[in-house]
Amino acid sequence: MADGFVADGFAPLAFTPDVEAQTAAMWDKVKHHVTPLEWRAHAPLIAEINRLKREKNAVILAHNYMTPEIFHGVGDFVGDSLALAREAAKCDAAVIVQAGVHFMAETSKVLAPEKRVLIPDLRAGCSLASSITGADVRLIKQRHPGVPVVTYVNTTADVKAETDICCTSANAVQVVEWAAREWGVDKVILIPDEFLARNVARQTAVKIIAWAGRCEVHERFTAQDIADMRFAWPEAEILAHPECPAEILEAADFAGSTAAMNDYVALRKPKQVVLITECSMASNVQAESPGTQFIGPCNLCPHMKRISLKNIYDALVHDQYEVTVDPGVQVRAKLAVQRMIDLPPPLVPARYDLVKAKHHVDVELI
Numbered sequence: 520m521a522d523g524f525v526a527d528g529f530a531p532l533a534f535t536p537d538v539e540a541q542t543a544a545m546w547d548k549v550k551h552h553v554t555p556l557e558w559r560a561h562a563p564l565i566a567e568i569n570r571l572k573r574e575k576n577a578v579i580l581a582h583n584y585m586t587p588e589i590f591h592g593v594g595d596f597v598g599d600s601l602a603l604a605r606e607a608a609k610c611d612a613a614v615i616v617q618a619g620v621h622f623m624a625e626t627s628k629v630l631a632p633e634k635r636v637l638i639p640d641l642r643a644g645c646s647l648a649s650s651i652t653g654a655d656v657r658l659i660k661q662r663h664p665g666v667p668v669v670t671y672v673n674t675t676a677d678v679k680a681e682t683d684i685c686c687t688s689a690n691a692v693q694v695v696e697w698a699a700r701e702w703g704v705d706k707v708i709l710i711p712d713e714f715l716a717r718n719v720a721r722q723t724a725v726k727i728i729a730w731a732g733r734c735e736v737h738e739r740f741t742a743q744d745i746a747d748m749r750f751a752w753p754e755a756e757i758l759a760h761p762e763c764p765a766e767i768l769e770a771a772d773f774a775g776s777t778a779a780m781n782d783y784v785a786l787r788k789p790k791q792v793v794l795i796t797e798c799s800m801a802s803n804v805q806a807e808s809p810g811t812q813f814i815g816p817c818n819l820c821p822h823m824k825r826i827s828l829k830n831i832y833d834a835l836v837h838d839q840y841e842v843t844v845d846p847g848v849q850v851r852a853k854l855a856v857q858r859m860i861d862l863p864p865p866l867v868p869a870r871y872d873l874v875k876a877k878h879h880v881d882v883e884l885i
C-alpha cells in the first residue's frame with residue numbers, strides 16, 4: 520500500500536485529495552518540522568481523528584509539549600496543564616482525550632467529574648508527579664503543623680487532595696505569598712519540585728519548605744549548555760523554564776513558564792531564540808513566530824512522547840483508556856485547584872529574575 524495503513528482491522532487511511540485539502544492549513548503550520556513523506560501518513564489520521572471527535576462529541580486537550588502534528592493537527596485546546604484543565608471544566612463535550620500525561624488527565628477529571636476522560640497511553644507518567652504520594656504529604660503535614668501546603672499542578676489527584684492550594688510555574692510566587700498571608704505564617708510548604716521551590720524562594724520573603732522531586736527533562740540542562748549556546752550563537756536570546764536549576768535561570772536572558780516564554784517570543788520577536796525546556800515546545804511556538812529562528816538544545820520528555828496520533832485515534836475508536844478519580848479524592852483535590860483558579864490571575868505570567876532577586880535564602884529540604 521503506497522499511502523496510509525490499515526488500523527487494527529479498520530479501513531485503510533489514505534492520503535486522498537480530500538484529506539490533503541482538509542489538512543492543508545495544518546500542513547502550513549507544521550511543514551518546517553514534519554517531512555512531506557511523514558505528512559502523508561499523519562494527514563489521513565488527523566482527518567479521521569477530527570471526524571471521530573465530531574461523531575463522539577469529544578475534544579482533545581493538547582499540551583505544549585505534544586509533537587506539532589498533534590498540537591496543530593488535532594488539538595482543540597492547546598496550552599499548559601492548567602489552561603487545559605480549565606478548558607476541560609468549561610467545554611460542553613462528553614468526552615475529553617488528554618494529549619498529555621496522566622496527572623493532567625486526572626486534573627481534567629477532578630475539574631470535570633461528569634465527563635469521560637481518556638488518556639491514549641496509560642504509561643504516560645511524569646517524574647515529578649511520581650516523586651510524591653498523598654501519604655508523603657500527610658507525613659509532611661504532621662511534621663509541620665499549621666504550615667500551609669502549596670502543590671504544583673504536576674501532581675496526582677491524591678496529592679492535590681492533601682493540599683491547601685495548587686500553583687503553576689506562572690503563579691507560584693503569588694500563591695505562596697497568598698498562602699502565607701491567609702494562614703498568618705512566614706513559612707509555606709511548596710512541593711514537589713525542588714528547583715521550582717528554590718527559584719521561588721529567591722523571589723519572596725516567605726520561607727519555603729521543599730521536596731526533592733525533579734522534572735527529568737529540565738534537571739538535565741547545565742550551565743555549560745548555556746555557555747556553549749552563547750559561544751555558538753552569540754545573538755540568540757536564551758529563555759529558561761523555572762523547573763530548571765537556578766544556575767540555568769541565572770545564565771538565561773529570561774525565565775518563566777511555558778506561557779511566559781510564548782508571550783516573550785510573540786511580543787519581542789527575537790531574531791534567534793533558545794528555549795531551555797521540552798523539545799516540542801519550540802516547534803509549536805515556531806509555527807506562530809515564523810520570523811524567529813529557534814535553536815537547540817532540546818530535551819525530550821519520554822512520557823509526553825508516548826502520545827501519538829495513532830494512539831489518540833485508538834482512544835477514540837475503542838473508547839480507551841478511561842481515567843477515574845475516587846469521588847472523595849476528587850472533591851478535596853478540586854478545592855485545592857479551585858482556590859488557585861479563584862485567585863486574580865497575574866497581569867503577566869511571573870518572570871523569574873534570579874539575577875535581580877533580592878532574596879538569597881535557600882529552601883529547607885524535607
Ligand code: SF4
Binds near residue numbers: 620820822823
Ligand atoms: S516534562 Fe517533566 S514535568 Fe512535564 S511531564 Fe515530562 S517529566 Fe513531568
